[in-house]
Amino acid sequence: AASPRRDLGVLAVGDATAAAARAVGFNAVQSAGGNVEDLARLAIAVLRPANGALFHAAGSAIAGDLSGRLEAAGFSVRRAVLYRAETATALTAETRAALASGAVDVVALFSPRTAKTFASLAIAAGLRDSCAKAAMLALSPAVIDAAASLPWRARATAAEPNEAALLVALDRVAAPPSPPPPKPAAAPTAKPTNIVAIG
8 A cells, every 4th residue: 555566576474465466456476385484595595686675564563583684695685564464452352252151162373472472371360270271383493482471372483484383283182082992891890600520
Protein backbone atom coordinates (compact mmCIF):
# COMPACT_ATOMS: atom_id res chain seq x y z
CA ALA A 1 0.00 0.00 0.00
CA ALA A 2 2.97 2.34 0.49
CA SER A 3 3.77 2.26 -3.24
CA PRO A 4 1.91 1.47 -6.48
CA ARG A 5 4.97 -0.24 -7.99
CA ARG A 6 4.63 -3.97 -8.56
CA ASP A 7 7.54 -4.43 -10.99
CA LEU A 8 10.08 -5.08 -8.23
CA GLY A 9 11.15 -8.61 -7.36
CA VAL A 10 10.21 -9.83 -3.89
CA LEU A 11 12.12 -12.26 -1.69
CA ALA A 12 9.91 -13.40 1.17
CA VAL A 13 10.97 -15.11 4.38
CA GLY A 14 8.20 -17.71 4.11
CA ASP A 15 5.38 -19.05 1.99
CA ALA A 16 2.63 -17.04 3.72
CA THR A 17 4.48 -13.77 3.12
CA ALA A 18 5.13 -14.77 -0.50
CA ALA A 19 1.42 -15.51 -0.99
CA ALA A 20 0.52 -12.11 0.51
CA ALA A 21 2.93 -10.38 -1.92
CA ARG A 22 1.37 -12.19 -4.88
CA ALA A 23 -2.12 -11.31 -3.65
CA VAL A 24 -1.35 -7.58 -3.88
CA GLY A 25 0.05 -7.84 -7.40
CA PHE A 26 3.75 -8.69 -7.19
CA ASN A 27 4.62 -11.24 -9.88
CA ALA A 28 8.32 -12.00 -9.35
CA VAL A 29 8.12 -13.52 -5.87
CA GLN A 30 10.38 -16.16 -4.32
CA SER A 31 9.98 -17.71 -0.88
CA ALA A 32 12.93 -18.63 1.31
CA GLY A 33 10.60 -21.09 3.04
CA GLY A 34 12.12 -20.58 6.46
CA ASN A 35 13.61 -17.94 8.70
CA VAL A 36 15.82 -14.86 8.42
CA GLU A 37 18.94 -16.98 7.78
CA ASP A 38 17.19 -18.76 4.91
CA LEU A 39 16.15 -15.39 3.48
CA ALA A 40 19.72 -14.09 3.66
CA ARG A 41 21.02 -17.23 1.91
CA LEU A 42 18.40 -16.89 -0.83
CA ALA A 43 19.22 -13.21 -1.41
CA ILE A 44 22.96 -13.91 -1.59
CA ALA A 45 22.35 -16.78 -4.01
CA VAL A 46 20.05 -15.01 -6.48
CA LEU A 47 20.99 -11.31 -6.27
CA ARG A 48 24.13 -9.30 -7.05
CA PRO A 49 25.30 -6.32 -4.96
CA ALA A 50 26.23 -4.41 -8.14
CA ASN A 51 22.60 -4.39 -9.29
CA GLY A 52 21.55 -1.89 -6.61
CA ALA A 53 20.31 -1.52 -3.07
CA LEU A 54 17.87 -3.89 -1.39
CA PHE A 55 14.76 -2.67 0.39
CA HIS A 56 13.84 -4.47 3.62
CA ALA A 57 10.16 -3.93 4.49
CA ALA A 58 10.14 -4.72 8.20
CA GLY A 59 8.10 -4.65 11.35
CA SER A 60 8.97 -2.78 14.51
CA ALA A 61 10.36 -5.98 16.08
CA ILE A 62 12.69 -7.98 13.87
CA ALA A 63 14.25 -11.40 14.33
CA GLY A 64 17.87 -11.91 13.40
CA ASP A 65 20.16 -9.49 11.60
CA LEU A 66 19.17 -9.62 7.93
CA SER A 67 20.78 -6.26 7.12
CA GLY A 68 24.03 -7.26 8.80
CA ARG A 69 24.21 -10.58 6.93
CA LEU A 70 23.51 -8.92 3.57
CA GLU A 71 25.84 -5.97 4.16
CA ALA A 72 28.63 -8.43 5.04
CA ALA A 73 28.03 -9.99 1.61
CA GLY A 74 28.47 -6.59 -0.07
CA PHE A 75 24.84 -5.47 -0.40
CA SER A 76 23.46 -2.05 0.47
CA VAL A 77 20.26 -2.47 2.50
CA ARG A 78 17.58 0.12 3.23
CA ARG A 79 15.14 -0.88 5.96
CA ALA A 80 11.78 0.75 6.61
CA VAL A 81 9.35 -0.11 9.39
CA LEU A 82 5.98 -0.62 7.67
CA TYR A 83 4.05 -2.20 10.52
CA ARG A 84 4.15 -2.41 14.28
CA ALA A 85 3.31 -5.38 16.49
CA GLU A 86 1.75 -4.39 19.80
CA THR A 87 2.22 -6.82 22.69
CA ALA A 88 -1.04 -8.03 24.20
CA THR A 89 -1.59 -7.14 27.84
CA ALA A 90 -4.16 -9.85 28.64
CA LEU A 91 -5.75 -12.94 27.16
CA THR A 92 -9.24 -12.42 25.79
CA ALA A 93 -12.20 -13.66 27.82
CA GLU A 94 -12.87 -16.31 25.16
CA THR A 95 -9.28 -17.58 25.34
CA ARG A 96 -9.33 -17.69 29.13
CA ALA A 97 -12.62 -19.62 29.13
CA ALA A 98 -11.43 -22.09 26.49
CA LEU A 99 -8.18 -22.80 28.32
CA ALA A 100 -9.90 -23.12 31.69
CA SER A 101 -12.47 -25.59 30.34
CA GLY A 102 -9.89 -27.76 28.55
CA ALA A 103 -11.40 -26.92 25.14
CA VAL A 104 -7.99 -26.02 23.67
CA ASP A 105 -6.15 -29.00 22.21
CA VAL A 106 -3.17 -27.23 20.61
CA VAL A 107 -1.61 -23.80 21.07
CA ALA A 108 0.44 -22.78 18.00
CA LEU A 109 3.25 -20.31 18.72
CA PHE A 110 5.32 -18.80 15.93
CA SER A 111 8.00 -16.68 17.58
CA PRO A 112 9.90 -16.57 20.88
CA ARG A 113 8.36 -13.16 21.54
CA THR A 114 4.77 -14.37 21.20
CA ALA A 115 5.54 -17.56 23.13
CA LYS A 116 7.00 -15.60 26.05
CA THR A 117 4.02 -13.23 25.98
CA PHE A 118 1.50 -16.09 25.92
CA ALA A 119 3.22 -17.85 28.84
CA SER A 120 3.30 -14.72 30.99
CA LEU A 121 -0.34 -13.87 30.23
CA ALA A 122 -1.53 -17.43 30.92
CA ILE A 123 0.29 -17.44 34.26
CA ALA A 124 -1.06 -13.97 35.15
CA ALA A 125 -4.60 -15.21 34.39
CA GLY A 126 -4.15 -18.19 36.73
CA LEU A 127 -4.22 -20.65 33.82
CA ARG A 128 -0.79 -22.23 34.16
CA ASP A 129 -2.17 -25.66 35.11
CA SER A 130 -4.86 -25.47 32.41
CA CYS A 131 -2.09 -25.51 29.80
CA ALA A 132 -1.28 -29.08 30.87
CA LYS A 133 -4.39 -30.12 28.91
CA ALA A 134 -3.04 -28.66 25.65
CA ALA A 135 -0.09 -29.39 23.40
CA MET A 136 2.28 -26.66 22.23
CA LEU A 137 3.12 -26.44 18.54
CA ALA A 138 6.22 -24.33 17.88
CA LEU A 139 7.94 -23.03 14.78
CA SER A 140 11.42 -23.48 16.31
CA PRO A 141 13.26 -24.75 19.39
CA ALA A 142 13.64 -21.12 20.54
CA VAL A 143 9.84 -20.88 20.68
CA ILE A 144 9.68 -24.03 22.81
CA ASP A 145 12.22 -22.53 25.22
CA ALA A 146 10.30 -19.25 25.48
CA ALA A 147 7.14 -21.00 26.72
CA ALA A 148 8.87 -23.69 28.79
CA SER A 149 7.40 -22.27 32.01
CA LEU A 150 4.04 -23.84 31.12
CA PRO A 151 3.33 -27.56 31.79
CA TRP A 152 2.22 -28.57 28.28
CA ARG A 153 0.66 -31.99 27.63
CA ALA A 154 3.08 -32.38 24.72
CA ARG A 155 5.48 -30.23 22.72
CA ALA A 156 6.22 -30.41 19.00
CA THR A 157 8.61 -28.35 16.92
CA ALA A 158 8.49 -27.99 13.16
CA ALA A 159 11.47 -29.73 11.54
CA GLU A 160 11.95 -26.56 9.47
CA PRO A 161 10.58 -23.07 10.14
CA ASN A 162 7.85 -23.17 7.49
CA GLU A 163 4.14 -23.88 7.21
CA ALA A 164 4.46 -27.36 5.67
CA ALA A 165 6.74 -28.58 8.47
CA LEU A 166 4.45 -26.98 11.04
CA LEU A 167 1.48 -28.96 9.70
CA VAL A 168 3.47 -32.20 9.94
CA ALA A 169 4.27 -31.35 13.57
CA LEU A 170 0.58 -30.56 14.15
CA ASP A 171 -0.31 -34.08 13.06
CA ARG A 172 2.06 -35.41 15.72
CA VAL A 173 0.50 -33.50 18.61
CA ALA A 174 -3.11 -33.49 17.43
CA ALA A 175 -3.38 -37.25 16.92
CA PRO A 176 -5.09 -38.94 19.83
CA PRO A 177 -2.72 -41.01 21.91
CA SER A 178 -2.51 -44.63 20.86
CA PRO A 179 -4.39 -46.92 23.19
CA PRO A 180 -2.18 -49.27 25.15
CA PRO A 181 -1.86 -52.72 23.60
CA PRO A 182 -4.42 -55.19 24.93
CA LYS A 183 -3.22 -57.35 27.75
CA PRO A 184 -2.87 -60.99 26.77
CA ALA A 185 -5.70 -63.13 28.02
CA ALA A 186 -4.81 -65.04 31.13
CA ALA A 187 -4.29 -68.73 30.51
CA PRO A 188 -7.04 -70.80 32.05
CA THR A 189 -6.04 -72.32 35.33
CA ALA A 190 -5.65 -76.07 34.91
CA LYS A 191 -7.48 -78.22 37.36
CA PRO A 192 -5.16 -80.48 39.28
CA THR A 193 -5.02 -83.95 37.78
CA ASN A 194 -5.03 -86.98 40.00
CA ILE A 195 -2.92 -89.79 38.63
CA VAL A 196 -3.35 -93.30 39.84
CA ALA A 197 -0.62 -95.73 38.88
CA ILE A 198 -1.60 -99.35 38.65
CA GLY A 199 1.23 -101.80 38.53
